[in-house]
Amino acid sequence: MKYFLIFLIAIAVFISAIEVVVAQHSVRKLFVEIQELEKKYDELNDSWGRLQLEQSTWATDDRIEIRARTELGMIEPGADSLKLLMQ
Amino acid sequence: MKNQSNTQSYPARRKLLIGCFMTITVLLLWRAIDLHVISNDFLRDHGDSRSLRVVGIHAHRGMIVDRNHEPLAISTPVATVGAAPREILTEETGVSRLADVLAIDAGYLKQLLRDRVGRDFIYLKRHITPDQSDIIRSLSIRGVHLQREFKRYYPAGEVTSHLIGFTNVDDEGQEGLELAYDEWLKGSPGLKRVLKDSLGRTVQNIESIQSSEPGKQLVLSIDRRVQYLAYRELAAAVSKHKAKGGSLVMLDAKTGEVMALVGQPSYNPNNRSGLKGEQYRNRAVTDVFEPGSTVKPFTIAAALTSGIYGLDSRIDTSPGYLLVNDHPIREDNNHNYGNIDLARIISKSSNVGASKIALSLGPERIWNMFSSFGLGHITGSGYPGESAGIFSHYQSWSEIDLATIAFGHGIAVTTLQLTQAYSILAADGLLRPVSFLKLDEPVAGRRVLPAIIASQIKSMLEAAAGVDGTGNRAKVAGYRVAGKTGTAHKPTIGGYAVDRYRSLFAGFAPVSDPRLVLVVMIDEPQGSQHYGGQVAAPVFSHVMKGALRILNVPPDDLGSIHGQVIMAQVKSNYNQDLK
Numbered sequence A: 001m002k003y004f005l006i007f008l009i010a011i012a013v014f015i016s017a018i019e020v021v022v023a024q025h026s027v028r029k030l031f032v033e034i035q036e037l038e039k040k041y042d043e044l045n046d047s048w049g050r051l052q053l054e055q056s057t058w059a060t061d062d063r064i065e066i067r068a069r070t071e072l073g074m075i076e077p078g079a080d081s082l083k084l085l086m087q
Numbered sequence B: 001m002k003n004q005s006n007t008q009s010y011p012a013r014r015k016l017l018i019g020c021f022m023t024i025t026v027l028l029l030w031r032a033i034d035l036h037v038i039s040n041d042f043l044r045d046h047g048d049s050r051s052l053r054v055v056g057i058h059a060h061r062g063m064i065v066d067r068n069h070e071p072l073a074i075s076t077p078v079a080t081v082g083a084a085p086r087e088i089l090t091e092e093t094g095v096s097r098l099a100d101v102l103a104i105d106a107g108y109l110k111q112l113l114r115d116r117v118g119r120d121f122i123y124l125k126r127h128i129t130p131d132q133s134d135i136i137r138s139l140s141i142r143g144v145h146l147q148r149e150f151k152r153y154y155p156a157g158e159v160t161s162h163l164i165g166f167t168n169v170d171d172e173g174q175e176g177l178e179l180a181y182d183e184w185l186k187g188s189p190g191l192k193r194v195l196k197d198s199l200g201r202t203v204q205n206i207e208s209i210q211s212s213e214p215g216k217q218l219v220l221s222i223d224r225r226v227q228y229l230a231y232r233e234l235a236a237a238v239s240k241h242k243a244k245g246g247s248l249v250m251l252d253a254k255t256g257e258v259m260a261l262v263g264q265p266s267y268n269p270n271n272r273s274g275l276k277g278e279q280y281r282n283r284a285v286t287d288v289f290e291p292g293s294t295v296k297p298f299t300i301a302a303a304l305t306s307g308i309y310g311l312d313s314r315i316d317t318s319p320g321y322l323l324v325n326d327h328p329i330r331e332d333n334n335h336n337y338g339n340i341d342l343a344r345i346i347s348k349s350s351n352v353g354a355s356k357i358a359l360s361l362g363p364e365r366i367w368n369m370f371s372s373f374g375l376g377h378i379t380g381s382g383y384p385g386e387s388a389g390i391f392s393h394y395q396s397w398s399e400i401d402l403a404t405i406a407f408g409h410g411i412a413v414t415t416l417q418l419t420q421a422y423s424i425l426a427a428d429g430l431l432r433p434v435s436f437l438k439l440d441e442p443v444a445g446r447r448v449l450p451a452i453i454a455s456q457i458k459s460m461l462e463a464a465a466g467v468d469g470t471g472n473r474a475k476v477a478g479y480r481v482a483g484k485t486g487t488a489h490k491p492t493i494g495g496y497a498v499d500r501y502r503s504l505f506a507g508f509a510p511v512s513d514p515r516l517v518l519v520v521m522i523d524e525p526q527g528s529q530h531y532g533g534q535v536a537a538p539v540f541s542h543v544m545k546g547a548l549r550i551l552n553v554p555p556d557d558l559g560s561i562h563g564q565v566i567m568a569q570v571k572s573n574y575n576q577d578l579k
Helices: A003-057 A062-068 B011-038 B039-048 B091-103 B106-115 B130-139 B178-182 B181-184 B226-242 B292-306 B343-345 B351-361 B363-372 B399-405 B415-426 B451-464 B532-550 B558-564 B574-578
Strands: A083-087 B051-057 B072-082 B124-130 B144-153 B190-196 B202-210 B244-252 B258-264 B314-316 B319-322 B327-330 B337-340 B482-492 B495-509 B514-521 B563-569
Touching: A003 B072, A003 B563, A083 B558, B039 B292, B051 B202, B072 B343, B091 B130, B124 B399, B130 B314, B178 B327, B181 B314, B181 B343, B202 B244, B202 B514, B226 B244, B226 B319, B226 B415, B226 B514, B226 B532, B226 B574, B244 B415, B258 B532, B292 B343, B292 B363, B292 B415, B292 B451, B292 B482, B292 B495, B292 B532, B319 B351, B319 B399, B319 B514, B327 B399, B337 B343, B337 B399, B337 B495, B337 B574, B343 B351, B343 B451, B351 B451, B363 B399, B415 B514, B451 B482, B482 B532, B495 B574, B514 B532
Parallel strands: A083 B563
Antiparallel strands: B051 B190, B072 B124, B072 B144, B190 B202, B244 B258, B244 B514, B314 B337, B319 B327, B482 B495, B495 B514
């Protein structure tokens, strides 16, 4: 009986040792995965910031007004050309 | 017989074994000496090439946006060149190639590196362009590495520069709201342990010690479109009248939020080389000036509050000047308005009328009323460096001081203060603190003036901006506007300059339910036109017209645009369809 228990414990120790290795391996794998995702996250964040900046710069009121007046020949309608709709 | 061991000694074998062991020992000793003494440098370099370091994780600075979440300040990653001087100097060609890319003199760069050979790390050039960083990365020079840093960009450029301010090269706020809300915007950096290679590049992250927290977004109260409109109109007016500068502030009458705040001259925050102090000073908040006639409504408010004067009280302003202790107080252009009521004192802007009222009320009443309107106090906006103006206690006022303070000389205010003061009139007597941030909840405000008196003064101001008043050019088609002109002589040594003025207009619209308060100040307009009604009132008109339209404020003076109004009959289920 005693030897049987010792044998069981030995098996258990052996299995837990294997588990340690497996766990460590999966930790490393997951860590690498996290690294990749974080890098991707940073890159996307940077990209988003740059796009917002680009959009704001293109849509600057100053630029739009100049282009509207010079290239498209648009004007602000005078008070006489406006009609007000009241509801 | 079996137990007898063969104890024959073989001296040769013994010596051989001992010899072998000795040889191995000597070899080991030799190897030890070799490793520790002879190849020390070589091995240390190899050890350095694999090194474990703790580095900071940069926290992303929060974005600044306007009330509609349009970006006004964004951080973008840029590369910075760092170097270990000792390592670069080992390779001469590297230095010259580096100098080429960075557009610095090669000799200067070499000297710089030699001077700092003792240091482990120096910055070579911060915030380089993406093209330059690509080239440097491909060159792979020993001891040179690229660091990721952030640079702040301001899409609205000079339009919002005074308000937002800017950051320095280390991404710390220096001026304006970038400085005031630096803690909120900057977040907190993290720490991580990494493995670096010989070029200083991070090859592997080992562990994250502390995660970084990004900065929070700052939502401003301004509307970018209104800000742009205000900037454009102010710049046009300053240019047209060849003025030294100007400032403009627009507040929301119901919440105290800043809708627009601009100043001239301005600067480009994205390229600050050659910046002069007068360009980046936020005049609207830090510069003080004598408000002149724009304080007359406050004098009238004191008169009405005291109970001594009423709407039908009359003041005799003949013969058009008043002598106070041998100092003459005159009307503009030596007019004589005769016997007039309070409303006319405002609509015609009578100095004599205002002085007489103030002298009869006494300094304490005037001081209390002006103080309630915010003179001598900061507005509570939180802007760094905001001035409280100049407003001395009435105990130090002489009689002539009292008489001139009644029409705005001898005291000084900022454009922001004056706008807040007029917002009290627009809000029926409630004082609200100025807010540069968008407010989500309504602000109660504190009552400083009875509503009925505020309403009476509103009517007087409407007349002042009407056909008969000095502020006629501030009108906006379709809306009722109210406001007061001011033309203040600029103070100089020994008195006031004869021909240097500040042109002012302060007002609000629409009068039936005021939404926006606007003050325009033009500093030293040149040429024949210098009255507030000529120089500042038209700016008020253009900016107010555009702002009311942008913010969808319905017109309240349909009579004036009668020909353009179409009254539509709407079917009752239309609104249901919209939901």
